[in-house]
Amino acid sequence: MSLFLRFVRSIKKRRVLSFFIFISIVTILLGGYLFLEKKINLETIALFLFLLTIIQVFVLQYFFKNQLKNDTIQSNLNERINQLKENLSESDRMVEHKSIYLTNMSYEVRTPLSTVLGMLNMLKQTNLDGDQKAQVEIAEYSSKHLLQLVNMVTDNTDVKEGDLDLNLLAVDLKSDLSHLFKVFEFQAWEKGLEFDFKFLHEEKDKFSVLGDSAKIQQVLINLINNAIKFTNSGRISIIVDQTISIGEDQIVTFYIKDTGIGMRQEEVKRIFNNASNVYDSDTSMMRYYKGGGIGLSISHQLVKLMGGDLKLESKENEGSTFYFSLQLKKTLNIQIEGGEQAPILLDKFSVLVAEDNRMNQKVIKFLLERQGADCTFVKNGIEAVELYKILDFDMVFMDIYMPDMDGYQATKSIQATEKYIINKTPIIAVSASAFEEDIVNAKLAGIDEFLAKPIETEKLKELLIKYSKKDS
Numbered sequence: 432m433s434l435f436l437r438f439v440r441s442i443k444k445r446r447v448l449s450f451f452i453f454i455s456i457v458t459i460l461l462g463g464y465l466f467l468e469k470k471i472n473l474e475t476i477a478l479f480l481f482l483l484t485i486i487q488v489f490v491l492q493y494f495f496k497n498q499l500k501n502d503t504i505q506s507n508l509n510e511r512i513n514q515l516k517e518n519l520s521e522s523d524r525m526v527e528h529k530s531i532y533l534t535n536m537s538y539e540v541r542t543p544l545s546t547v548l549g550m551l552n553m554l555k556q557t558n559l560d561g562d563q564k565a566q567v568e569i570a571e572y573s574s575k576h577l578l579q580l581v582n583m584v585t586d587n588t589d590v591k592e593g594d595l596d597l598n599l600l601a602v603d604l605k606s607d608l609s610h611l612f613k614v615f616e617f618q619a620w621e622k623g624l625e626f627d628f629k630f631l632h633e634e635k636d637k638f639s640v641l642g643d644s645a646k647i648q649q650v651l652i653n654l655i656n657n658a659i660k661f662t663n664s665g666r667i668s669i670i671v672d673q674t675i676s677i678g679e680d681q682i683v684t685f686y687i688k689d690t691g692i693g694m695r696q697e698e699v700k701r702i703f704n705n706a707s708n709v710y711d712s713d714t715s716m717m718r719y720y721k722g723g724g725i726g727l728s729i730s731h732q733l734v735k736l737m738g739g740d741l742k743l744e745s746k747e748n749e750g751s752t753f754y755f756s757l758q759l760k761k762t763l764n765i766q767i768e769g770g771e772q773a774p775i776l777l778d779k780f781s782v783l784v785a786e787d788n789r790m791n792q793k794v795i796k797f798l799l800e801r802q803g804a805d806c807t808f809v810k811n812g813i814e815a816v817e818l819y820k821i822l823d824f825d826m827v828f829m830d831i832y833m834p835d836m837d838g839y840q841a842t843k844s845i846q847a848t849e850k851y852i853i854n855k856t857p858i859i860a861v862s863a864s865a866f867e868e869d870i871v872n873a874k875l876a877g878i879d880e881f882l883a884k885p886i887e888t889e890k891l892k893e894l895l896i897k898y899s900k901k902d903s
Contacts, residue, residue, distance in 0.1 A: 665690030756790035774803030812836030
């Protein structure tokens with residue numbers, strides 16, 4: 432912008448100089464004409480030309496001085512540009528060196544770790560008493576956790592370089608992830624935290640899915656690491672929800688909840704916009720918690736690569752919930768699902784759903800349509816308010832955290848409409864984190880019910896029956 436202004440000023444100065452030269456020429460011609468017509472004498476014309484010459488000297492000196500100044504600035508800018516190019520080349524060389532160093536270091540660490548794990552495995556095969564088995568198991572968990580951390584550093588470097596492909600294989604999520612969660616369970620216990628994990632699925636729908644198990648685990652490692660790091664007391668809870676099937680696809684939603692320090696809303700808004708974790712900007716927090724949380728930006732990129740969207744709900748000093756959904760193809764051992772359940776809504780029941788996450792829209796659409804509801808979706812609070820004014824709905828499901836206008840504001844705007852005053856349309860808040868503050872704010876906003884994610888089918892049925900016109 433400053434360069435543009437400087438350029439504009441230089442154009443203006445050139446125009447002024449051109450205009451001055453033109454005036455000088457006209458003045459000289461006019462003086463000559465008046466002298467020839469003998470209207471002024473020689474002494475007058477000489478004095479006039481002398482004064483004009485002095486003025487021209489000063490004007491030209493001013494313009495030449497500015498021109499010299501501009502040339503100097505231009506020269507300095509070119510020198511600075513060349514210096515920046517050299518610095519950029521040096522930075523590229525350093526990045527390449529760092530990548531090679533990390534690769535070599537990773538190899539050097541993995542080699543002895545593999546030996547340690549092999550020896551521990553051999554030790555487990557010997558005759559050990561109960562205490563010894565527990566000690567070997569702890570050592571094995573710790574070694575595997577260290578190996579996961581090494582993989583995390585190298586894998587995160589690969590993500591930053593942006594050269595990744597999905598390696599889709601048949602995955603049994605419960606089998607693959609249970610052991611990973613056990614590693615973190617011990618780490619949480621060491622810090623005095625409660626740790627629990629559960630897999631939600633229908634017993635009759637046991638099957639594998641096509642997914643990149645390594646990248647799914649990488650995201651979970653990053654998020655669970657942060658959850659433990661920034662939680663001093665309370666609980667870490669992991670939920671893997673596999674209850675939603677759409678044809679030959681399975682929607683799997685992962686929830687990582689903690690009761691840690693949480694984040695302010697302004698931190699939540701910019702959490703994925705920066706290459707590093709927002710906690711890194713707070714040096715006092717870094718010192719207290721022995722480093723900032725790593726991998727959030729990396730996790731966001733990995734989830735996006737797999738077709739999902741990483742979301743965050745957080746309250747300062749109450750905790751955080753990260754969650755994401757992936758749509759994975761079913762494969763092998765697919766069992767045909769039982770007959771369709773009879774919908775509980777026999778009459779036409781129109782539902783407005785405000786939800787900004789595309790995958791979450793699929794989940795709630797499946798759950799509601801299976802109960803006989805007719806769904807209309809919007810992606811933010813503003814659209815919800817405008818559509819509510821135009822169309823008639825029997826119920827509104829309102830996500831609390833949305834861009835442009837959140838669920839609380841949208842609810843208040845809907846309740847201010849004449850249509851709501853007449854119909855009293857029930858509004859259900861939906862959130863992945865049922866913080867006490869959220870529940871209180873929902874009541875203050877006039878929201879009728881609070882529904883936590885993952886959505887329980889029975890709870891959803893109860894709400895539909897309670898607020899539908901049909902008698903249960």
